[in-house]
Amino acid sequence: MVLVLSLAFLIIILLTASFTYLESKQIEEQKGRLALKISKTISFMPEVIKAFQTKDPAAIIQPTVDKIGKEIEAEFIVVGNKEGIRYSHPIPERIGKKMVGKDNHRALIEGKYYTSKAVGSLGPSLRGKSPIFNESGEIIGIVSVGFLVEDINEQVFHNVIRVAIISLVVLLIAIVGSILLSRSIRKDTMGLEPYQIATLYTERDAILQSIREGILAYNKTGLVTMINQPAINLLNIKGSSPHLKIKDLLPDKNLYQVFKTGKSQIDQEMLLENKTVIMTRTPIFHKDEVKGVVASFRDKTEIEQMLNTISEVQRYSEDLRAQNHEFTNKLYVLSGLLQLGEYDEAVQMIQNETTDFEIKNQILFNQIEDSRVQAILLGKMGKSSEKKIRFEIDSNSSLEKLPDHIDLIHLIVIIGNLIDNAFEAVVNHSQNPEVTFFATDFGKDIIFEVQDNGIGIPEKNKPLLFNRGFTEKSSHVPRGYGLANVKEAVSKLEGIVEFQSEIGEGTVFTVYLPKEQ
Incomplete structure (x- = not known):
């Protein structure tokens, strides 16, 4: 559960941070393009160009840009002459004063259209700069349209808050899902943790391989799900195959009888090629239903050999007793002869x-x-x-x-x-x-x-x-x-x-x- 939650939290944090970064860049680019487009539009307006030829350009330019500024919600639209003297400003008292920011050079000297960031009289702002040309193609002024960086950041912040709320909802869903998944897995694994399952598997494999009896397990479909090395040797299985079928290994009609009865079949003899094996089948229950069968079998020949060996040892012991008995009898005869003189x-x-x-x-x-x-x-x-x-x-x-x-x-x-x-x-x-x-x-x-x-x-x-x-x-x-x-x-x-x-x-x-x- 901790792993899933950590992964979900990490992904949400990465996605939120990525979205925030991309959103801030996108808003900034949008504002910059908007500012540049507006400044270009104003720089090409005939009435603005003609106003530069009058005695009081500000009287014509200020009302015009004020109206445009209210429509586009720009923080400021400033029009200045070639020397950078303002003909318009959101604060009328600053008209006639020199423009602030030191970023007019490229427009007034090189005649380029661009965006820039600078600290003006209203604070840090994102600006669109466009030169104003007269009919002869000479630069006679500049238009600067700007949006305050503070306002841009506020818009980004509102977007981030919205994304954060969505991310929080997703995180809550991930928590609930992780808890349900954890409970489901615990139910399937009988409450064991992964490391405990790994330990059990290792121990089970070691035990199975150390047992001399052949052991295999198979499910309802007849697929062998587990087999140890003695069983492989006894059944003479060549190579390795992940899809062994029980019917191909044990030719017995009663292989699936345990699934029907749910009862063990103990010590049943079976002829396997040229060997006689003794087999025991035990059902595997899960929720009162037989899910599989474990079959253990051993070579009857080995058992007979063991019994014969025991018999030979007993016979050897009897021979020694016979020898002792024979010498005892001879001693009795000798004793009798001595007693009779x-x-x-x-x-x-x-x-x-x-x-x-x-x-x-x-x-x-x-x-x-x-x-x-x-x-x-x-x-x-x-x-x-x-x-x-x-x-x-x-x-x-x-x-x-x-x-x-x-x-x-x-x-x-x-x-x-x-x-x-x-x-x-x-x-x-x-x-x-x-x-x-x-x-x-x-x-x-x-x-x-x-x-x-x-x-x-x-x-x-x-x-x-x-x-x-x-x-x-x-x-x-x-x-x-x-x-x-x-x-x-x-x-x-x-x-x-x-x-x-x-x-x-x-x-x-x-x-x-x-x-x-």
Whole structure:
């Protein structure tokens, strides 16, 4: 409101000042032209010219110019001879005296017609000067017609007062209009000032871009009014367009259902190209009317991956518990043998366990230096012992500390799933179940290999092996995610996974991970 009023006040002041200046100049020019025109007219009057040839020119000229002066409302009309002696004056007592102002030179000497400003006997005045010529073309006198500057200024002042009154009325209208405009804008902006709106917009944009979920808003016409970067990435929008249509982005028949019902649609699945997204639509109300809809959606695949990762961590924890349980059982057996006095058998048991443990630990702790891989393998050792599976770590294994971009979750998903699948392949399908793990980082790649002596994979199932949800096992629990998760984790690390399998000879899975991405 202050801005609009200041602008209106400034414009009114500038226009008023400009008008006043132009008006004063115009009135002055008009008065000057009028004075010059009258003086010219009088200078050409025959009776005035003839009066100069008489003995008493004033007796003829004074009555004539008095009559003309009353008609044109000039302050004075003075006629003088070549020496500047007055033959007429508004004050008769000054007739016969010399003209005042010192501005007769150009008319009496040069014979020119002009206007001038000078201080005469009546005060400062604007004058029109014209020379008087006789029949021979000689200058015999001068006519001076004048308007007092004071009267001109008074006329300008009256005009300015009139304009000032109009300007004041315009200013009052501007004040009323500004107040109404301010109230209307405040109503539309919910009472927020412009700087508050700018702050809210900046914060909103930052929040929208920081959220990992895709968010977009659209109005009744289907025009997208807001969209964040995760939504652009998820919807695979190329380039920038200010006129995106919701129907071109989300092929769903229920896009406008929220406008009709005014109710939110929560966690609805939608197929988007090759992705399944979970979408929530929330109406935007304004004065109890739905003006738009905010749609938030997230990739279901990411949620499944997160759940699978949690599942892998839980499985890793279970492996460690299995290892603890297995050693607890062995301690109970050892305690029982000692209590029964079977010392030789107890010593034999300790020696067998120690020999097997030392062989495995020598490979595990001396040749595999990454603590995360060590922890995973220790857990699997306990699990294999509990399931009565011979789990061997290849003596040729050699592994230094892994690069930072390969984190624990990746290792749990890749190594854990491959070993668990191998355990399941041999536990019920082999008389002497055996699983072997091999790892090496020789060269530019890190290689993990898991081999089992199970029944192998049928030829028809090989192309489907890494498909999500595919499984050869029958269970009431959803299966078929382990190898799919392995494939995704390996792909994220820019590696490859291969397998070889023959019926009756078992299966070998090999993973290649580059040391540098």
